[in-house]
Amino acid sequence: MLRVAVLGAGRIGKIHAANAAASPRARLVAVADPFGSAAADLAGRLGCEAMLDPVAAIGRDDVDAVVIGTPTDTHVPLMLEAAGRGKAVLCEKPIDLDIARADAAVAEVERLKGRVMLAFNRRFDPSTRAMRRAIDAGEIGEIRQVVITSRDPGPPPRGYLEHSGGIFRDMTIHDFDMARWLLGEEPVEVMATGSRLVDEPLMRAVDDFDTVMVQMRTASGRQCHINCCRAAVYGYDQRFEVFGSAGMLLNDNLRPTTIRRWRQDATDMREPLLDFFLERYAEAYRDEFEAFAEAVEAGAPMPVTPQDGRQALRLADCALDSALTGRAVAV
Amino acid sequence: MLRVAVLGAGRIGKIHAANAAASPRARLVAVADPFGSAAADLAGRLGCEAMLDPVAAIGRDDVDAVVIGTPTDTHVPLMLEAAGRGKAVLCEKPIDLDIARADAAVAEVERLKGRVMLAFNRRFDPSTRAMRRAIDAGEIGEIRQVVITSRDPGPPPRGYLEHSGGIFRDMTIHDFDMARWLLGEEPVEVMATGSRLVDEPLMRAVDDFDTVMVQMRTASGRQCHINCCRAAVYGYDQRFEVFGSAGMLLNDNLRPTTIRRWRQDATDMREPLLDFFLERYAEAYRDEFEAFAEAVEAGAPMPVTPQDGRQALRLADCALDSALTGRAVAV
Amino acid sequence: MLRVAVLGAGRIGKIHAANAAASPRARLVAVADPFGSAAADLAGRLGCEAMLDPVAAIGRDDVDAVVIGTPTDTHVPLMLEAAGRGKAVLCEKPIDLDIARADAAVAEVERLKGRVMLAFNRRFDPSTRAMRRAIDAGEIGEIRQVVITSRDPGPPPRGYLEHSGGIFRDMTIHDFDMARWLLGEEPVEVMATGSRLVDEPLMRAVDDFDTVMVQMRTASGRQCHINCCRAAVYGYDQRFEVFGSAGMLLNDNLRPTTIRRWRQDATDMREPLLDFFLERYAEAYRDEFEAFAEAVEAGAPMPVTPQDGRQALRLADCALDSALTGRAVAV
């Protein structure tokens, strides 16, 4: 039974804490957050201890593993603290917004022989895994093109945007990870373009884009397209297409129910999409935690590594560079 | 080249005349209708002769085949007139509203060795034929249940209803034919129920139902359900399901385009259905005429026979009897 | 916090016990089953007490409510024992296979002012509830026809069939409940037909059907069709269609993932259906327990009553009668 502390009691920390508490493989020991009331509320609901200091939580003898759901700039120090103490780590993305610091962290984790898993939750969605299995089984032959659609229901607040690192590092980073995972090869070239179509004044103020397209190529010539937008009126749009020499796999969105409405003006109408990632990927978050706990228990390799996090960040940096310079950027 | 006269220049006669005129296997010689202006208009548009007297059209030496699209009570006399003169006949359903007269007509056609095809157009719809081929190829194994949905966009006018023979003989008769054709066996028992839910006063006045359900069984135990309604706000609803020991076939509706709309309140919305049978079965009418012309040319058996028309009428009579008496009726 | 004992540690008891244990509204106190090892296993896994005697479990002071998941012939005595002791009851369907005993039980529960909910789980499926809400909101106007498809992946073993009460009372009973609930009116007439198409020798041996169709009518003329089969190669098939004057609602099946495959021989292929009711209705079982616990806590009317169970059984009896006699049976 893995004894777990969750660091951070915000939106994402709550998800991880609930999953740890419900897991048959784990016991939730503590939740730590400098905002004491957040930790207290969550700990009260889940029946564990509340703490203020994440570092103290890492240091507890009755803690085998930590989940890091704190602000991005604390990811690296907490990860290294935990790795240094021999604790297993499930760390939210991104490792860091700065590639040099991410590289240094990856190197240090390796030196410490740390057991760190990066939380790219989409890899654990049941439909995503079914796609991966179908690819591995050779169902679609050699991969030629991957097309990823990734649109949020609405933009985050300005305060968030100011520290997000920009749309490529904050939002598209998930898609960069999916691209690498579905392509089965590393992209070697990135072309990107960015626009301000949802909220031009806000995007100008925070020096960011809200609508982007990315196109990438691997050494063998496999291609990937990603489109992202910070707002879609019909909900959180997450679609994946993998096209190969022997067929194609499509992965559609989820909706709250399966009913279809037929009316005078339209037929076969389905419900709007699940509103956002916490609902859409609820099962993925659960399975991600299980995969983490299982790997730690078994002493098996981590299913997603800090190197994966570093690589996705590198692609995000290349995309930003390409969008700003209008050049294809070699990775 | 089959030389054809079309009898009747109404809604259905126009369809047959246009198909005959466009067919590579046929030449449209004449259109005959006692309403001279209807015949003249149609003949003018299609470049053939207009006549007032259908019997005279049958008698022409330059006519090899006739399509009967006149009022129901003229079907039998015109069919026998044409069969007696050795002309091939494509006759609209039903043969007659009275089973005894239909039986007599079937017997007389046989005596005359007449070449008569009954116009159950749905058998020629490309999707229907694909279902039949899949069944014949054994794709779904032994048939167990057939489910037929058949709803009109709106009820016909009172004048039509008064002479229609009732919903079972006028509307459901197409479904009885499809049921026989898809089941691959003759129904031996019919249970039906009828309601007045669309327009109760009108239905009471014409002593008819507007909403019915029928359930039938063959000797080996195969089952069929049919539901009909005279009105559906979303258009002309024609669905077929054949369930067997090794799988299932579904045949969905047609729409004018393939676009899907995603909006704030609904996603994946499709267009309303094609409004009614002339649009929905346009291709079926074309292919039906080709099948007729091909069979006549080849001297091959007619793809649909007067006996098929008689049998569908018999099932309609049984259904009406069952709906009125509340008993299962043996066919 | 509702203190709950689950009676019966078989397939269905396990579901209820797990839901009670995970519910924020309840605490699972005990599991009781004369097969001691089954109770012990389940109790061990869920951290509650194991008992051999269901009656003793009912009698515990620390038990406020019981869930009855024992064999059918014990439903009535356990329900009455619990009602007599003032315990709330969630009882699996059917109340009993005999309508007279069911009637007597309903009357006795009323006399005792017992708090009994009948476990028609499908009413709590999220998509089913969404249909009900849409109907109540007037989205489809006046209901005209309900079409229910209900096919199991494969037949149960002979031992089960011998005591099941027959397909109408064992399997179709769920559909009779859904029919009543979706029609919004009581059926007054039942017509049914039964066949032996899946396993004729077995069905003959147990004097049962494996393939049935039912058609019902309410006093105002609303119609309902149900088709059932004990086997479908493509999985557990549960579809609902409600057709009204202003539109139609369809409720499709669930599958494990949302992926679609495109291959040379077929496109847009989806996965087989969830295999059976425990998977298909997992969420419905959870929400059913929550609805029970919520109603007990609030002292509110039970969402499904013993009278609902009695009425579904009555429709099953009428259907059997109709299938055997070939008559429409008045309810």
Place this chain on the structure above:
Amino acid sequence: MLRVAVLGAGRIGKIHAANAAASPRARLVAVADPFGSAAADLAGRLGCEAMLDPVAAIGRDDVDAVVIGTPTDTHVPLMLEAAGRGKAVLCEKPIDLDIARADAAVAEVERLKGRVMLAFNRRFDPSTRAMRRAIDAGEIGEIRQVVITSRDPGPPPRGYLEHSGGIFRDMTIHDFDMARWLLGEEPVEVMATGSRLVDEPLMRAVDDFDTVMVQMRTASGRQCHINCCRAAVYGYDQRFEVFGSAGMLLNDNLRPTTIRRWRQDATDMREPLLDFFLERYAEAYRDEFEAFAEAVEAGAPMPVTPQDGRQALRLADCALDSALTGRAVAV
């Protein structure tokens, strides 16, 4: 009644000739092709005159309009010949493979005040037009992203590829036209990448790509992605997505029938796509000819102009340049 000569009796000429012959607005006078037997066959079947010399066909007094379906390098001279003689022209794409010659032709047509329509048939597909109407009606608000999928069932023969001008000018050119038409603004920047994944030796031999991605941006920031491949095992894949501030429009593929198969290993299977453009766009070719005839008759502006053809070619050139240099290319 427009009197029409069709120049070229190959694959595409046959389509145009059949549509002209069947059009209520036109009469097919002649088919001209230096391969006399092709012209004779086609003319025989459609009941018009066969000619060897396209220029002579243009010169006939009884010809008002010509359809140019000859090899690409004859498009410009025939178009100018016809324009010079005051004949209306429907010219197959592309105008020419060389942008300078295309520009000169456009200028000359303008000087001659020629009535020339370029045959971008996809604009006339019923579903495409329905998308355009929905956009114009404001259904999806301001356009943000357009995603176009365009895959052929299999590559053309080497002989064709050697003179095709390359995948961007031969195949993607249709998508460039659709992009302009759906975006509602001119692209100002093009980024493209090309691979050889279908047949590497062949593509190397003809110095071409078989798998490409293109990404474009308009001045206001609207974005468009195009993916093309010369081979898709599941058929001719033509999908369009237009995403806007108020919703999204999707346009799916066509299949020969609407049946869906349910089997043990997969459910809801649909048929493979219509195999190639002649089948997929049959209705679009018909409506294109009608639109041409209607515009000529009415003296209205041509629905697609030589300038449209020139602009699509320019985008193709930019894409090739980008794919070869790895730079974003300004249009």
